[in-house]
Amino acid sequence: MRFSVIHLRCETALDTLRSRHGTITDTPAATTARTERNRDAAAAFEAHLLPHTHVLLTAARSAIDNMPPARHHHAWLLLVDDLDHAATQIHRILTDTPPPGSGAAREQHRALWPYLSVWAEHATVLTNLVDQHRTPAPEFTGDQQTAWNERAQAAHERGELEPFEAWYDARGRLITLAYLIEDDASTVLVLAGDLDEPHWQVLRQDDNEYRAGQLAPPPVPPGVLRPRVSRYQQGLTAPEVRVQDLIHDVTVAHQSGDVAEALFTATDDTPHSTGPLAHLSSLIRTAGQFADALDTRQGRNTAAHLNFIAGQLGSLTRELHQTAEELSAAVGVLPPHRAPHPRLLTTPASVPTAPAAPTTTPPSTASPAAAPVRHR
Numbered sequence: 001m002r003f004s005v006i007h008l009r010c011e012t013a014l015d016t017l018r019s020r021h022g023t024i025t026d027t028p029a030a031t032t033a034r035t036e037r038n039r040d041a042a043a044a045f046e047a048h049l050l051p052h053t054h055v056l057l058t059a060a061r062s063a064i065d066n067m068p069p070a071r072h073h074h075a076w077l078l079l080v081d082d083l084d085h086a087a088t089q090i091h092r093i094l095t096d097t098p099p100p101g102s103g104a105a106r107e108q109h110r111a112l113w114p115y116l117s118v119w120a121e122h123a124t125v126l127t128n129l130v131d132q133h134r135t136p137a138p139e140f141t142g143d144q145q146t147a148w149n150e151r152a153q154a155a156h157e158r159g160e161l162e163p164f165e166a167w168y169d170a171r172g173r174l175i176t177l178a179y180l181i182e183d184d185a186s187t188v189l190v191l192a193g194d195l196d197e198p199h200w201q202v203l204r205q206d207d208n209e210y211r212a213g214q215l216a217p218p219p220v221p222p223g224v225l226r227p228r229v230s231r232y233q234q235g236l237t238a239p240e241v242r243v244q245d246l247i248h249d250v251t252v253a254h255q256s257g258d259v260a261e262a263l264f265t266a267t268d269d270t271p272h273s274t275g276p277l278a279h280l281s282s283l284i285r286t287a288g289q290f291a292d293a294l295d296t297r298q299g300r301n302t303a304a305h306l307n308f309i310a311g312q313l314g315s316l317t318r319e320l321h322q323t324a325e326e327l328s329a330a331v332g333v334l335p336p337h338r339a340p341h342p343r344l345l346t347t348p349a350s351v352p353t354a355p356a357a358p359t360t361t362p363p364s365t366a367s368p369a370a371a372p373v374r375h376r
Helices: 002-015 027-048 050-065 073-093 103-121 122-135 140-158 209-215 243-251 256-267 276-293 297-330
Strands: 161-168 174-182 185-192 201-206
Touching: 002 027, 002 103, 027 050, 027 103, 027 185, 050 073, 050 122, 073 122, 073 185, 103 122, 140 161, 140 174, 140 185, 140 201, 174 209, 185 209, 243 256, 256 276, 256 297, 276 297
Parallel strands: none
Antiparallel strands: 161 174, 174 185, 185 201
C-alpha cells in the first residue's frame, strides 16, 4: 500500500507536466518527481521489508509445497524466484552507503527502482502465499450443513442472500462471504461454489464480517487478465484527448469545420487513436474479457452484455463520424450578431448590446407616408 501511494504521487505529478499530446513540458520537474519516488520507495523498503525478505520467501515456498497439486503452482514458484532475484539485487545495491542527497544516492535509488517495483507488483501474491499457514475454522458437516444449505438456498431464491467478497482457496473452491438476511436481521455466511450454479454449500456462519473472513479458508493469489501487463511499467500509448477539451473546442469555435474536427477526434478509431469513444470501447471490451475470464455463469452473462454494449457504441461512433462529415461539408460559420461579450466593461450601462436579429413580423399596413425613413 505504501509503495502504491508513492507511485501514485509521482504519476499525478507527471500528469500535471504533460501537454495535451502527452509530452512532458518540464523535464527538470519530471526528473525531480521520479527522483523523489525512487528515494521514498527505497526508504520504505529498507524500513519495512529488507530485514524480512528471506523469511517471507521461505514461507511462500513452503506454503506452495503443502497445497494440493494444481497447474498454477509452477507459475507461483517462478514469481517467488523472481522476488528472490530482486531481493538479492536490492541487498547488493544497498551494500554501498552514499551520503544522503548526493548524486551517488540518487543513482543508487534509480538502480533500485526496477527491483522495488517487482516486490510492489507481486506483494499480493506473496501475502496470500504466506497467509496459507493460517489454520481455518472447522467447516459444517452432516445435518448441520444440510440445514444451513437449505436455509441459505431459500434466502438466495428470495433475493435475501447478499455476497460482498470472494476468493479462491488452495483446494480450488470459490469462497464467498455473504449476508443472510432474515426478519430484518443478518448473519455472515462462508460459502463454497458458484452461487449461480447448483450444489454450492455453506461452510460456516459468523456474526462478524472480519472474523468470518479470518476463520474462512485463506485466499490464494488471485489471477490477472493479462500476465505481461504491469501497473508500475505502463506502456507508452497515445494519450486520450479529454472530452472536456473537445467540449471547449466546440464552445470557442467559429467555423463548422472546427466542430467537425472535434467530432472526428472523438470518433477516431485508428491504431493510434486518441479519441475518447475508441478508448471507451476498448475499456468496455476489456471489461468483457475480464468478466468472461471469471469462469462463472454470471461472469459469462456479464461478458455477453458488455460485448453487446460495445457493439452499440461502435454503431453510435460510426453514426457520429458520418454526422461530423456532414457538418464539415456544410462549410458553416456563426453569424456576426452572436458577438462576444467584453471582459472588462461589466456594468449594464457600458456594455453595448448586439443588434437585434431580423424578425419575421408581417409588413405594416400603414400608409407610405407614415412609414419611417430608413438611413444607411
